[in-house]
Amino acid sequence: MSGNGRPASLAELHDTVSRIAGNVERVLVGKPDVVRIALVTLLAEGHLLVEDVPGVGKTSLAKALARSIDCTVSRVQFTPDLLPSDVTGVSIYNRQTGGFEFRPGPVFANIVVGDEINRASPKTQSALLECMEEHQVTVDTSTYQLDSPFMVIATQNPIEMEGTYALPEAQRDRFTARVSIGYPDPQAELAMVDEHSGHNPLADLRPVSDADTVRRLIHTTRMVHMAPEVRQYAVEIASATRQVPEIRLGASPRATLQLVRAARAQAALSGREYVVPDDLHSVAVPVLAHRLVLTTEAHAARRSATDLVHAVLHRVPVPQANGQARR
Structure with missing residues (x-):
């Protein structure tokens, strides 16, 4: 390797x-x-x-x-008693040096x-926000890269x-x-x-x-080609979730970026150097459904976020190789 x-x-x-x-x-x-x-x-x-x-x-x-x-x-x-510092780490005073030393938390992996x-308090959950988005941790005004x-x-x-x-x-x-x-x-x-x-199969699992x-x-996945019309299709899918009456909060621009990245990964797994609309279809529900906030009427009608993502995919025209779109 x-x-x-x-x-x-x-x-x-x-x-x-x-x-x-x-x-x-x-x-x-x-x-x-x-x-x-x-x-x-x-x-x-x-x-x-x-x-x-x-x-x-x-x-x-x-x-x-x-x-x-x-x-x-x-x-x-x-757990409910977990603190943010238990996740990110904490600065501890060192008597020998007369200064503070940073002890990294478990997020440094x-x-x-x-x-x-969801058993931790919102305050502790929030300790992951910076880590997950920016791949860094800020403790006591000092920033550490992950x-x-x-x-x-x-x-x-x-x-x-x-x-x-x-x-x-x-x-x-x-x-x-x-x-x-x-x-x-x-x-x-x-x-x-x-x-x-x-027997527990986890006990015998070895790194491959x-x-x-x-x-x-990851670098190879980022280089997978995505044609302009397919990128436009990804944007249209995300935008369509913001216009569905049953959805109170649609997909964010971050969701669009993640949809594109996931589609590239799906194409790479399929052995292709380019993304096709089917790749977006394959990852749309896992990437988008959990981000949608449905209206009370949608819940009353027993409509799930997964159902609404499928409805959006059915509604948005699919781009064709010749530049035309089909429904």
Whole structure:
């Protein structure tokens, strides 16, 4: 794994990502689509929110992805009494030197696993805002840069309200994608029982890549070509969410950027050097749905954010290779 900083080829990207996916799927059985979105988020150098009911493998997904890459990893168990300094770090007075020394917190890692993020207070949740957006931490007027790659993988239970604090819109908007794992099908659950009942597959998981390689893969992903009409299509999709009557708060410009980055990652995973509209369709729901704030009428009609994203994709004309658009 070369450290010379040259971009990786698409063949190397596909080989490396396939090995990471195989590693993760040893732990999360029967969920290839969930693993794909996690890898898209990694290549887009974004952050992943895993939101689902207890016991379906949220933390296992986060741990498996982290252990598949030989880089610095930290885990934060979010609780109501957790303080912002427990996440970012704190300055401690050193009697020998007569000055303050900064002790980095767990956020100073390549991959940060935040378990049950909605159990922390809004003040502590806000400690991640600067980290996730600017890849830096400011403590006592001093700013410290975070190493690349930097990825936050957070989990939360969407149905339990006791002792939890809902993520504010500003926090949700910083997550590139959200995935819901869901229950496995009977065959996958049977395979899990056979393989996992007497043994934890996480214990045997070994890294199949490293931080330097991931940096090169991210650089390669950024170089994937996106034609002007496809970029325009991404903007039109995001803009359309702001005009739907059932949506009170549509996708932000940050969401548009993340949609473009995720589409490039999806194209790279597919072995293409260019983005097609289908790439935007593949990532639109994971990237956009969790950012939308629906109206009371939409909730009353039992319309979900996922339904509304699909409706937007159906409504916005798809660009064609000849410059024409189809509906």
